[in-house]
Amino acid sequence: MANTGWDEFEIGAMLRTFEGEAGDIAGTLQEDRKYTENSSFSASVADWRIEKPIFAKDYCIDCQFCWIYCPDMSIISRDKKMIGIDMDHCKGCGICVEVCPTNPKSLLMFPEQADEEAELAQWPAKETKEK
Amino acid sequence: MSEMKKIKNLKEFSTSADRFEGANLLCPGCAHSIIVREVLNATNDDLILSASTGCLEVCTAVYPYTSWDASWIHIGFENGSTAVAGAEAMYKALKTKKRLKQPDRNPKFVSFAGDGASYDIGFQWISGCMERGHNMMHVVLDNEVYANTGGQRSSSTPIGSSATTSPAGRVSYGEKKNKKDMVAIMASHGIPYSAQVAPNKWKDMVKKIQHGMEVDGPVFINAVSPCTTEWKFDPKDTMLLTDLSTDSLVFPLYEIIDGHELNITYRPKEKDIVPVEEYLAAQGRFKHLFKDQYKYLIKEWQERVDANWAYLNRREEARV
Ligand SMILES: Cc1ncc(C[n+]2csc(CCOP(=O)(O)OP(=O)(O)O)c2C)c(N)n1
Numbered sequence: 049m050a051n052t053g054w055d056e057f058e059i060g061a062m063l064r065t066f067e068g069e070a071g072d073i074a075g076t077l078q079e080d081r082k083y084t085e086n087s088s089f090s091a092s093v094a095d096w097r098i099e100k101p102i103f104a105k106d107y108c109i110d111c112q113f114c115w116i117y118c119p120d121m122s123i124i125s126r127d128k129k130m131i132g133i134d135m136d137h138c139k140g141c142g143i144c145v146e147v148c149p150t151n152p153k154s155l156l157m158f159p160e161q162a163d164e165e166a167e168l169a170q171w172p173a174k175e176t177k178e179k
Numbered sequence: 180m181s182e183m184k185k186i187k188n189l190k191e192f193s194t195s196a197d198r199f200e201g202a203n204l205l206c207p208g209c210a211h212s213i214i215v216r217e218v219l220n221a222t223n224d225d226l227i228l229s230a231s232t233g234c235l236e237v238c239t240a241v242y243p244y245t246s247w248d249a250s251w252i253h254i255g256f257e258n259g260s261t262a263v264a265g266a267e268a269m270y271k272a273l274k275t276k277k278r279l280k281q282p283d284r285n286p287k288f289v290s291f292a293g294d295g296a297s298y299d300i301g302f303q304w305i306s307g308c309m310e311r312g313h314n315m316m317h318v319v320l321d322n323e324v325y326a327n328t329g330g331q332r333s334s335s336t337p338i339g340s341s342a343t344t345s346p347a348g349r350v351s352y353g354e355k356k357n358k359k360d361m362v363a364i365m366a367s368h369g370i371p372y373s374a375q376v377a378p379n380k381w382k383d384m385v386k387k388i389q390h391g392m393e394v395d396g397p398v399f400i401n402a403v404s405p406c407t408t409e410w411k412f413d414p415k416d417t418m419l420l421t422d423l424s425t426d427s428l429v430f431p432l433y434e435i436i437d438g439h440e441l442n443i444t445y446r447p448k449e450k451d452i453v454p455v456e457e458y459l460a461a462q463g464r465f466k467h468l469f470k471d472q473y474k475y476l477i478k479e480w481q482e483r484v485d486a487n488w489a490y491l492n493r494r495e496e497a498r499v
């Protein structure tokens with residue numbers, strides 16, 4: 049399938065997102081779905097990134113601003129908690145960092161090659177606002 | 180009829196299982212995707228969707244991939260709305276003939292299209308859908324430009340914006356015509372619901388989408404969609420731009436019921452209203468307006484926005 053060119057695409061062709069019967073998709077979380085290789089979920093845009101977000105869980109208040117405003121469905125929230133970032137689908141836009149309301153921020157952007165553990169160990173301190 | 184999805188707050192909303200997938204090819208920071216997610220996640224019902232040609236369609240159906248976890252069709256630039264209307268008409272016919280395999284499901288019919296595909300090229304198709312009374316929703320991803328083909332002006336492009344077919348330069352300040360009032364045009368079809376929405380105000384968006392899905396008949400939604408590429412701002416600032424658009428009242432949020440009853444749904448406090456100048460200054464497409472020779476246009480912009488806000492308020496008050 050991966051080697052099929054656009055000119056081999058049959059008029060009226062149909063792509064199936066899931067294996068077998070789709071069932072109740074709105075009630076099935078991504079990890080429980082059977083995606084086919086035709087779903088872009090099976091692909092990655094990780095190589096688009098120049099910068100990546102890193103998540104410091106300790107400061108997070110689970111407000112879900114990052115979840116609602118991430119354009120790439122890359123903030124993983126389960127049971128009302130933000131639990132991490134989907135690094136296959138994150139394009140590194142930085143919106144999640146901008147909308148994160150905590151001080152210090154629970155999400156910050158770093159160069160793609162940055163070491164997560166090292167950055168978490170030297171996370172910036174709380175900023176005091178000048179009056 | 181199926182139960183409306185309960186979304187009391189953002190935490191509850193965040194338990195939604197997305198039916199729109201990543202590794203699509205929309206630009207980093209593209210607002211189209213944020214709008215689509217909010218619309219799709221407003222319901223748990225089955226979805227019959229279409230997209231007209233444009234960034235959303237081109238970037239989410241890159242053969243052999245699809246980013247959609249629901250029935251989705253693309254035909255052409257002009258006819259995404261009628262594709263969905265056709266499916267809806269067939270659904271109704273099968274229902275009447277009692278030939279639906281799952282008659283207890285309650286699918287929602289939604290077409291997505293850009294401003295180019297809605298305000299210009301698909302205009303008569305959408306008008307037809309509204310006039311014929313299909314039980315469907317048309318959502319415009321309004322980035323005020325033909326983004327996918329490189330930034331040509333559409334009839335949604337506002338005055339003073341530099342577009343590739345109306346470029347700003349030595350002799351011109353860019354687009355010279357004012358933006359077409361599509362919400363009013365669509366409301367004048369007498370449809371049960373039309374509204375303007377913005378992705379920053381997700382609660383207002385969800386409320387309107389849910390209402391639109393509940394009413395019987397055609398629904399028109401215009402969603403402001405800041406475009407990092409054509410409006411020329413940093414991708415991280417998409418939500419900032421959306422805030423500026425609603426808080427400057429350049430994109431006021433309101434709804435029109437049954438073609439006449441207008442309600443303003445977001446009314447920023449007097450002190451929180453942002454000067455239009457700030458909205459313009461945040462975007463490269465208006466950069467030239469800050470040259471001395473064109474500064475009078477910024478004043479005119481503010482006057483236009485004020486006049487429109489006063490007009491919406493008068494309509495709301497008069498219940499017409
Ligand atoms: C009939 C027709 N005319 C022109 C085109 C070329 N075309 C493809 S996408 C596009 C721009 C779409 O603009 P808009 O509808 O505003 O969506 P956006 O890309 O801005 O989201 C154009 C002009 C086409 N595909 N079909």
Ligand code: SF4
Pocket residue numbers: 100101117118119120121122123133137138139140141142143144145208
């Ligand atoms: S950087 Fe952008 S794409 Fe990545 S998680 Fe944050 S908002 Fe989503």
Ligand code: SF4
Pocket residue numbers: 107108109110111112113114115130144147148149150154155
């Ligand atoms: S925006 Fe920040 S505080 Fe809110 S859920 Fe995301 S990481 Fe946590």
Ligand code: SF4
Pocket residue numbers: 204205206208209210211234238322326327405406407408409
């Ligand atoms: S050009 Fe604009 S509308 Fe198109 S994908 Fe990029 S940001 Fe989105």
Ligand SMILES: [Mg+2]
Pocket residue numbers: 293294295320321322323324325326
């Ligand atoms: Mg457009």
